[in-house]
Amino acid sequence: MNPATPQGNRSSTVLGRRLGSELLRLRDGSGKTQQQAAQVISATNSKIVKMEQGWVPMRDPDIRALCDFYGLEDPEQVGRLLEVARLDRERRKAKGWWVTSLTQGSLREYIAMEDVALRLRTWQLALIPGLFQTPDYMRALSVAAVSPDRISEIEKLVDVRLQRQRRLQGDEPLNIHAVIWEGALRQMIGGPQVMRQQLEHLRELAEQPNIDVQVLPFRAGVHSCGGGPFNILSFAESGALDVVHMDGLRSTNWVEGAEESAAYTDLFARTCTTSLSPYDSSRFMESIAKGMNE
Template sequence: MARQLGNQLLGFREAAGLNQTQAAEVLSAQAAKVAKMERGWVPFRDPDVIALCQLYGVDAPGTLESLLRLAKLDRERRKAKGWWVTSLTPGSLREYIAMEDVALRLRTWQLALIPGLFQTPEYMRALAVAAVSPDRIEEIERLVDVRSRRQQRLHGDNPLRVHAVIWEAALRQMIGGPRAMRQQLRHLCELMEAPNIDVQVLPFRAGVHSCGGGPFNILSFAEEGAVDVVHMDGLRSTNWVEGAEESAAYTELFTRTCATSLSPYDSLRFGESIAKGMNE
């Protein structure tokens, strides 16, 4: 929410032709405060949001109310103390999990890996060993524990709704060996029976597809005025897309890929057949 609100204020400032120093004057503050607000690094005070909107000439009906609503939601979420606060050091992963915990829906596209929310402990450990030195057992188990706890969002009274599109390569890549991979695929097939989970497989035979640029997650929220947030986690960096037009572009990309993928029913049968064909 903070990053999204900051982006909107940044856009309004640039449209008004003002720099951060000029914006800071109306807040009786330094330019650094405006910079931190626009990056979503600090909580938003209602008087500051109102003052900036007046300066920027933002007077569209409902716009200020929407911004103040986002500011309130952001303050409430900063006060929340989820398990990830003590389990993870500050960073992109902790920020992502905090957003995933309050999201209503997740749409995810995966090229080479089973989505984290669907991974078995054995599959997780195989991935962790590849990323962490094998002698750092505690670090490996910590990574497995964090991912396992994230999976709690798939259950309960208000479970996260997940729509995953997975390239066939992720089902065939032998991570952890045949036994672990067969177990992973069977677990995936069991999850596909859940009412809040839809999985589609994009088979090799579909040919060139729209989402060749890399995996991404689209998080959707229940709050009025909340724009979808797109998260892309790379080897050395994490990218967030929170503008309305940009997130809409990823939604369209996801929708096009769904259209060329197998149906959920056919994907389930496809996953079962791959699991059966795996030998020790």
């Protein structure tokens, strides 16, 4: 069964599955059975299965009782699980702007996750990250991506991305660390004027305290993240409950396991070390913009 396939009036969510996998890991580590866990919270085995697979929202008392039963005594770790459970409950009830603005379910899911995340680390090979794109850059991309019979949808797509960019401002802005391959900065999307404006906009954003931008130059040679772009979304300060998002042409893939997401975090960290510093990256982008001819 697809993990996001509705089950009755419920459906699994990325956050629910991430939280459920942590509870499953704790239960396996403690040697407890599903039946024993069910007895602790006065529930059925079926409910434990649904919790561990992310099918149902989880109550704080159930999480506390199970953590105590599994021997998890660290209050910070318990607190992180409770915070993710809270975010998941809010996520399930949310009727955000994206619900009516989009038709693609996978994109709705990602934007809903982005809306509640604390931090985003993004690696981009070919494009400027969506949260940093100017309207003209978006339009140039959309013209290439949208079929001729859907040209009228371009402004709708631009509006969706501009609404997402609101997360860069406000009282609790999204913290973003972006690493961008040099090729994305030189790709002439929309022509020299559009690209110069895009690079200047990127440099201005990088001056915000919640945004770091690094460039991986061609001269760095072989690097760790050659497999494709990805986003790491964090929902707790420690990063212990990260999920990784990879968006393909016709599919979206979520990496939700602790070991798998940690591997992407390591890839990202290693790529950062071979990239230019934020200061040098800004100067590098400036030099590329100046070299673009009409």
